[in-house]
Structures are given as C-alpha cells and as structure tokens.
Amino acid sequence: MPARRPRPHTPRSGLRAARRAQARATLTRAKAHLDDLALYPQPVRIDRVRVLVVGWLFRLPWFGRFDGYASWNLILLRSAELMSDDRLVCHELCHVWQMQHRPLRMPLSYLRVGYARNPYEAQARRAASDMR
Numbered sequence: 309m310p311a312r313r314p315r316p317h318t319p320r321s322g323l324r325a326a327r328r329a330q331a332r333a334t335l336t337r338a339k340a341h342l343d344d345l346a347l348y349p350q351p352v353r354i355d356r357v358r359v360l361v362v363g364w365l366f367r368l369p370w371f372g373r374f375d376g377y378a379s380w381n382l383i384l385l386r387s388a389e390l391m392s393d394d395r396l397v398c399h400e401l402c403h404v405w406q407m408q409h410r411p412l413r414m415p416l417s418y419l420r421v422g423y424a425r426n427p428y429e430a431q432a433r434r435a436a437s438d439m440r
C-alpha cells in the first residue's frame with residue numbers, strides 16, 4: 309500500500325478565528341465612531357454582539373436587497389469580505405445600539421412606517437456616512 313500522504317493543511321478553525329478577530333476589530337472601530345456620536349444615553353455594548361456570514365439568507369426575497377442585517381445582538385452579513393466594511397458594520401451596529409435602547413419600539417417601527425422612510429434607518433445611515 310502506498311504510504312499515505314499527509315493531508316494538506318487546511319486550518320478551517322484558524323480561518324474562523326481570523327474572521328472572528330477581523331469582525332471584532334471592525335466592531336471595535338465602529339463602536340469608537342458611534343461612541344463619539346453619543347446618540348443614546350449609554351454607549352453601544354459590543355461584548356455580546358456576534359457577526360455571522362450567512363450568504364444563503366441574502367438570497368431570500370426579503371433580504372436580497374441588503375448586504376447586512378441586524379437583529380438584537382446579531383449582525384448578519386452577505387459575505388466574509390464585508391466583515392471589514394467599516395461603513396456597513398457601523399450601520400448595522402447602530403441598529404444594535406438602537407435596539408439596546410428601544411428593544412421593542414425600534415423593531416416595531418418597521419411594521420409601522422416600513423423601511424424606506426424609517427427614522428432608525430435614516431439615523432443609521434447618517435451615523436455610518438462618514439466612515440470610510
């Protein structure tokens with residue numbers, strides 16, 4: 309029998325750790341930016357915020373128009389490259405911040421006034437607009 313060749317080194321766990329570190333670095337920059345804006349009484353808390361890449365979600369009809377989506381302490385992104393997109397992550401983190409202060413009113417506002425003219429959307433856009 310031929311000697312088994314060593315498997316090529318595919319450090320998937322290393323890749324995941326690197327992505328986590330990248331997401332954490334982007335979150336930290338976004339937090340610093342939002343802290344300066346002081347839109348709410350308490351600074352945004354990022355210790356429990358998770359950033360996940362879920363490409364399949366963004367192929368669904370409702371999500372198709374977005375690159376990112378925030379739901380309480382979860383930020384969902386269309387692709388791994390977006391983990392270093394400061395403007396997008398800042399926009400989504402602003403939504404996390406909004407939900408930390410208005411956990412019901414903010415999400416319900418999307419039912420009340422929709423997406424396009426939602427004041428929380430406008431606030432998140434403004435908050436992220438001067439990120440690179």
Ligand SMILES: [Zn+2]
Nearest residue numbers: 399403429432
């Ligand atoms: Zn938004």
